[in-house]
Amino acid sequence: SDSHFPVPLSPQHVDYSLHFPQIFPSPDRSGDARRIEFADVGCGFGGLCISLSTLFPEKLMIGMEIRDKVTEYVKERILGLRTTNPGQYQNVSVVRTNSMKYIPNYFEKGQLSKMFFLFPDPHFKEKNHRRRVISPFLLDEYAYVLKEGGIIYTITDVEELGVWMRTCLENHPMFECITDEELEADPVVKLLVSATEEGQKVARNGGQTFQAVFRRVALSG
Numbered sequence: 001s002d003s004h005f006p007v008p009l010s011p012q013h014v015d016y017s018l019h020f021p022q023i024f025p026s027p028d029r030s031g032d033a034r035r036i037e038f039a040d041v042g043c044g045f046g047g048l049c050i051s052l053s054t055l056f057p058e059k060l061m062i063g064m065e066i067r068d069k070v071t072e073y074v075k076e077r078i079l080g081l082r083t084t085n086p087g088q089y090q091n092v093s094v095v096r097t098n099s100m101k102y103i104p105n106y107f108e109k110g111q112l113s114k115m116f117f118l119f120p121d122p123h124f125k126e127k128n129h130r131r132r133v134i135s136p137f138l139l140d141e142y143a144y145v146l147k148e149g150g151i152i153y154t155i156t157d158v159e160e161l162g163v164w165m166r167t168c169l170e171n172h173p174m175f176e177c178i179t180d181e182e183l184e185a186d187p188v189v190k191l192l193v194s195a196t197e198e199g200q201k202v203a204r205n206g207g208q209t210f211q212a213v214f215r216r217v218a219l220s221g
């Protein structure tokens with residue numbers, strides 16, 4: 001349960017020296033003004049984060065995962081990559097947490113430029129919809145931690161969930177759908193399937209996917 005993992009009191013309390021020791025030699029974060037900008041929520045085995053790490057070597061990113069064993073696996077995976085590729089993968093880390101409760105403990109208002117919700121658990125039954133990682137309530141929180149112009153990426157192989165995530169985003173005043181041209185031009189979109197373990201599984205089985213990619217807009221008026 002939640003009592004088994006520590007939760008930072010606030011984003012200032014997140015110890016960057018534990019996550020990115022080469023970039024932040026001390027916990028006071030002196031010497032580097034960068035903050036985590038990408039969050040992969042429910043990162044599973046970490047494939048997306050690891051691909052993004054080399055695609056965006058100047059950005060800091062973190063995977064958030066609730067399962068202890070899976071989080072440990074991703075940690076080891078990143079440490080292994082750092083060892084075999086000196087100087088690389090220093091900008092990526094993982095944390096065990098319940099993202100549905102603790103996102104505001106990790107990120108300040110407007111901190112993130114990308115958030116990922118890739119192949120989340122479907123929670124089919126009506127009474128379990130409140131456990132879905134995309135919901136009208138949680139979108140308020142994501143809008144808070146995303147900067148203006150920040151992008152939220154969602155994808156699933158479950159059509160009903162795909163419709164649900166798109167509908168929640170369309171109905172939220174702080175998000176707008178990004179255009180087909182922008183989707184085409186964004187190198188990250190291709191990774192949603194090709195870099196995630198879940199996406200690779202779906203592709204192997206020839207399954208369909210449903211994506212919704214939206215931008216955090218400014219509130220007018």
Ligand code: SAM
Nearest residue numbers: 042043044065066098099100118119196197198
């Ligand atoms: N995104 C990965 C991918 O595409 O390969 C993993 C998808 S997997 C089906 C969903 C993941 O979300 C699981 O690893 C699960 O443990 C994690 N998860 C579910 N609820 C969560 C929560 N509240 N906070 C953090 N992670 C969660």
